[in-house]
Amino acid sequence: MATDTYTRIEDSAAGQKLAGPVGWLDDRLGLAAAGKKNLRKVFPEHWSFMLGEIALWSFVVLLLTGVFLTLWFVPSMAEVTYRGSYAPLYGIDMSEAYATTLNISFEVRGGLLIRQIHHWAAAMFIAAMFAHMLRVYFTGAYRKPREINWLIGVGLLGLGTIAGFSGYSLPDDLLSGTGLRFVNGLVRSIPLVGSYIEFFVFGGEFPGTMIIPRLYMAHILLIPAILLGLIGAHMLLLVYHKHTQWPGPGRTNDNVVGYPMLPVYMAKAGGFFFVVFGFLALMGALIQINPVWVYGPYNPAEVTAGSQPDWYMGWVEGAVRVMPALESTFFNRTWTWSVFMPGVLLMGVLFTALGLWPFIERWITGDDREHHLLERPRNAPVRTALGAAAISVYLVFLIGGGNDIIAIKFGMSLNAITWFVRIGIIVVPIIVFMVTKRICIALQRKDNADLTHGYETGVIDRSPSGGYAERHAPLPDGDQFALTSARERLPQLESEKPAATDEGGVRNPKFRKQSLRHKAREFYFDGSVDKPTSHEMDHAAEHLEGAGEHPVAQGEDFKGISHWGVPGDHEDH
């Protein structure tokens, strides 16, 4: 833009010099054939598509800062006497892992910053994955053909959580040791084989000397390698399927509209890496995280009040806290339900449910088409309500995980909070489900009203008899299209009700399965409002004809009120 004429790269001076080496590479790698399809690949634009990117770049920051930390950290539980510069712990016996963590924080210049960036990046990584997953869920982006990418995403979330846990257990301070003690209790609660797994994982009696070296291996090699592989597969599938997009004029299920990879997305996504890294570096500079020197070395006979895991384990912690005591004995064995159910089973159930959801929904809707247009949450009321209910379960458990802190800060009874969570975990999601579903349906009706009766212009007409009425005008064509094109037609539920016997009285062998599915469909589509038919829209157009004109001449600038309720020029849309 700055220069007037563009010289093609192969004709430029630099290009001619590079032609040889690039040709050499192409002869061996076939670069041009690989780049042909992908260099100008189109990506659609929307702020919510950035959430996954935050997770991706946080992971890259984790790899970079993590490598730095490994240069000094020694994952050993051997006892050493601290001789470093942090005076309050001078001369105290501690594990080498803890001593080297202190060394990184106090002796290595920039070590504390990198440690804090690493921890903040881990929190950001998991938070961004959560947000990204919610975006994908609430817009139905996991539907065919993207179910496998959803499964990979569920795997990434689970592994990311384990990576975070294994990471904050490494410094072997009092808090992380307490976390390991909890895991020890969790592992041994597994029915029948618990003690064996415990002794194999810890290499003997708790705490032993093996758990930190083993966690270190998992944390810096095993889990990152799997994460890297899964992220690669996640991105490849994204490129293969092409990104989903929001419906709009010119944006349909058969195309993808946006900016090309080279140069726009390369610059935007590449630039965004620096934004994420920069933001995390500022957090590392300004907000303290995990000050391990305050906690002191691990001692199995000590604990600090208000011990909390990192936030993403908080909901499991809450479930463990509010679970009523339940332990039974049969077959001469102890079954520790009060630890096993919330600590092990609950997470298993959650991740299984997450993984299965796209398949369950498809079984209900019977929808076998590919979906590349995102759905507004309101247009799938039951999906949205289930998602909101799941979030409420998470939040209620999180309250349980912080029951001691809440009790102190708000001067409340700890036992009352625990009971609130015990009851709330059943009642709150049901209420949230019902309320969310009604809100979705109300919003669907509102969309239909805007489509068939026009939007409110803000222009008030007075009739000769003295009555006042607000004038409505049709939505712009593009908006009408965006509101209707991605909305699915509702099925004719009454006509598909399965019969126990056919006309001839022969028993329908699949009746039970069919009626189960029919009930699921009735539940899923209950209350949903269909989008207007062409007939209704024709009718509406007739009805609204001429509504845009004003009977009295306004000033030249006056252009009514936009359908967003903003006075001004709605030709801008």
Add this chain to the structure above:
Amino acid sequence: MTDELDLKAHDPIGDPGLPEHQWRPQDVDPKQEKRTERHIAGMLGAAALLFVGFCVAYFAIPIDAVVFKTGATVGWSAQNFAFGMTLGGGLLLIGIAIIQWAKKLMGDHEIVELRHAAGSEKDDIDAVLDDINAGIEESGIARRPLIRNSLLGAMAALGLPAIVLLRDMGPLPHGHTNTVWKKGMRVVNDVSGKPIKPSDLEVGQLVNAQPAVFFETDEHGQHLYHGAELHAAKAKAAAIVVRMRPEDITPSAGRANWGVDGILCYSKICTHVGCPISLWEQQTHHLLCPCHQSTFDLADNGKVIFGPAGRALPQLPISVDSEGYLVAVSDFPEIVTPSYPELARDQKKLDKKFGGNN
């Protein structure tokens, strides 16, 4: 399908097509374009300066220098602050500059790309099926079940060494039923290591205690227990000593003589997942675990009165020795540490050993 349904399936609104391209100020005003260019270059230049500043700070700021020290607060590490602000600021500026470049100066004409079904074309499927069939046919795997089955058998057997190799990850479970406590071992203060006399304790007082063996030394002056061994022993033997009014205590059968004048000794290790318990409510005799809030009534044999713990807090029978210090009468008659599958079996063995005390 009826006509009516056909009409219903039809989309009510046709696609009006992509809206017209909107020109940006930079596209139409060369001055604005120049200004944007300068802004972006300015940000990149500032980033470079910040990175140089980082290096200056690295060598110029002493490691123990502190900023923002007010009154009693320790203040912030000057290095951490300077490094983070220069590095983070520079990175942010680079990121913002590149994104501004993309948004304001790079071409902004939207491109339409068509999608194709994710599944393969029929021709491709047929060609692949031909190849697979040729492969199966030529390998003869279907015709030679002997090779196929022995191959499967060999592969399955390969799994055995893979599993067996993991055997040495740890020893078999052991040590659940005993701690280092034994008859006559003194109960000592966990910080000072001093033995405790009943007269040291007032009613309502709680003392964190350890078995005396943790403070004993060998002939070279070395502690008998240290490192991981000490941790493992402590994780089971940590105890608390409390003094309550004797009339408040309701010992269950066989426990009447487990204390000394209202002084009782309990395990400090929560039976839930093993946190050390230490939040003591003097008035109610309740002991609360700070991890998951299991609450035990120490006046009532350590019974669980709230929270997720499944078993009462094990009690250590104590008496006084000839010098008047508190000592253990035996090891814990109940299993300390969180529940595990063999607990029921192991507890029965313990009960036999202690002659069915409880």
